[in-house]
Amino acid sequence: MSETTVLVPGQVSLAAWHAIYTGNNVALDPQCHAAVTASAHTIEAILARHEPVYGINTGFGKLASVRIGDADLATLQRNLVLSHAAGVGDPLPVPVVRLVMALKLASLAQGASGVRWQTVEHLQAALARGLVPVMPGQGSAGASGDLAPLAHMTAALMGVGAFIVDGARVPADVALASAGLAPLVLGPKEGLALLNGTQVSTALALAGLFQAERALQAALVTGALSTDAARGSDGPFDARIQNLRRHRGQIDVAATLRTLMEGSAIRASHRTGDERLQDPYCLRCQPQVMGACLDVLRQAAMTLAAEANGVSDNPLVFADSGDVISGGNFHAQPVAFAADMIAMALCEIGSLAERRVAMLVDSALSGLPAFLTPKPGLNSGFMIPQVTAAALVSENKQRAFPASVDSIPTSANQEDHVSMATHGARRLAPMADNVVSIVAIELLAAAQGCDFHAPLPSGVRLERVRAALRAVVPRLDDDRHFAPDIEQARSLVTSGALTDAAGGDVLPRVVAD
Known part of the structure; x- marks a missing residue:
């Protein structure tokens, strides 16, 4: 029976990520509940004031200037996920996808993404019950987050697409029902929080490092x-x-x-x-x-350890001040450099x-x-x-x-x-x-x-x-x-x-x- 790795967001060692990659179960430190809840309350307060904030009540990317009414906020998040699930190519390997899910958990649990605790729990439950989303490996350019592959992950949690369960491909709605989980219904900001981030490129780079x-x-x-x-x-x-x-x-x-x-x-x-x-x-x-x-691999390891423990979402929620600030943490340049270093080392070893x-x-x-x-x-x-x-x-x-x-x-x-x-x-x-x-x-x-x-x-x-x-x-x-x-x-x-x-x-x- 697999052991369990407890994720303390922001403090997870590379050895712990390796253990998850090789099959360990995953559990979140329950102390992160307070930060997640405070972050979600910040989003609720912004909605109550009807302030335009990117990713919450606006369009996305080039469409950020388009204001979305309250009645359409749930549709906005669902549309975001389904439209961005446009990946192609062979599915990512199961160990890599499990690592992606764990990395996303650790990021959301730091309380800077504005998601509800129940959404974090849903992702954690899917991982614990052996539901591995089918995520096509091609379609991300490594900025604005790994949008396409993470959209496939999120769509599966919503009951759209498919999971790998015990080695077999199962329609997402069927797999969720068999596991006793209802399809995820996204709240404001949650689709963007699940899609934004470098978790796919980081998981692939970590696998390469191992x-x-x-x-x-x-x-x-x-x-x-x-x-x-x-x-x-x-x-x-x-x-x-x-x-x-x-x-x-x-x-x-x-x-x-x-x-x-x-x-x-x-x-x-x-x-x-x-x-x-x-x-x-x-x-x-x-x-x-x-x-x-x-030396090069150790340098790459330092970069990936920092990335795996960081938050690469956008915009970021600061519950202590109530601010929501747009930035560029989704840009995966550090991961790109680390991957290139690993590639060069592999080439020379061979x-x-x-x-x-x-x-x-x-x-x-x-x-x-x-x-x-x-x-x-x-x-x-x-x-x-x-x-x-x-x-x-x-x-x-x-x-x-x-x-x-x-x-x-x-x-x-x-x-x-x-x-x-x-x-x-x-x-x-x-x-x-x-x-x-x-x-x-x-x-x-x-x-x-x-x-x-x-x-x-x-x-x-x-x-x-x-x-x-x-x-x-x-x-x-x-x-x-x-x-x-x-x-x-x-x-x-x-x-x-x-x-x-x-x-x-x-x-x-x-x-x-």
Whole structure:
């Protein structure tokens, strides 16, 4: 049974968001009730005074100057949701949508959006009962909020559209009734509050961050194993070198590589008398490259932690003064920059891993049999897996072009600069998946390379990694169907079994506990 993560709005850790992403239930801290209610009362007071306030009794976007009468306020909010539910493309994955709902809950519960407590409860109840709105992934430009996808979420709560329930797509009205929930009827400002915000781009970027952390950790393990397979030196990982450079990520990565290779008999066997003075960059510069990736991911994590705990609605309600102020917190530029940083890091993690595979299969560089097969010529060995890795690296290079430098005017030029955060973050999952495949191929190649050094073992941690792989993938003596081997290695990476075998305690973290 899943554990429950309690959201204290404005104070939720990245580890807590990760727990929700991986399946934890969600509950709001009940102390936020007072702030939400005070905010809703502020909206009621404005309506009683018949003041024109954007999003409450006016049109939206370019139509903000159009005044809406009291009799049409409920229709205004419903029309907003249905007209904005114009997304296209494949639905967002269920874990991402659950994270979107939790992020929206935490934002609304800070009492700056003017929604009623019963509306917050409705969203919380849908999440608790396993109702996951079908949200098309395309249609947001990352400013004015993630309007189209969030409109699909809100429409489902209203009984329009569909939910995913236990893996099946169910009409929204049917799913709500089965869960004992009435369709949500929106009050003034509530449609806008539910649609405005960066929750979709933030959820996608967080998912990418979580996947990137695992990919980086796994690539450090396979990088250490490749170093042993190539009879490379651990001298470049010496702490004194890193301390002179002063980058925290580089220092942390080098310490990890030293620990992973500690006690390697393969390394000890060529410590003296080796004519090679320096290793290729793919081995020697791991602290510098992977350390820079680690630093970039940590910076992105700081940005996303702030965004996830912030309020990105518009206009914002300040109950203490009774003010409702229009601003631009919906603009997702911080998320766009974070997503671009994660994309660049993913690209480089995969690129360096592929270079190590290419080095291992090249007998002139590695000193190992050509293409890591005992009988080259009769067998092709790792020839094409390296090509696959290279192809995936090039895919990621194409995807890594910054999304944040693009903009296109929308809403009749009222919204004349947008962040493109949403699709910038949406590309991270396929990029991370490519890196997993690259690292899986490196794991297979590095283990095969180390097999040629038998009976000399690697260090204790790397031997545990080799044992975990060999439990599901035997040594490649003669050519066989290669794809199943890659899938088995991928599973070790995605499940965390690879990093667990190496000892997760020695691996650098991006998302702190």
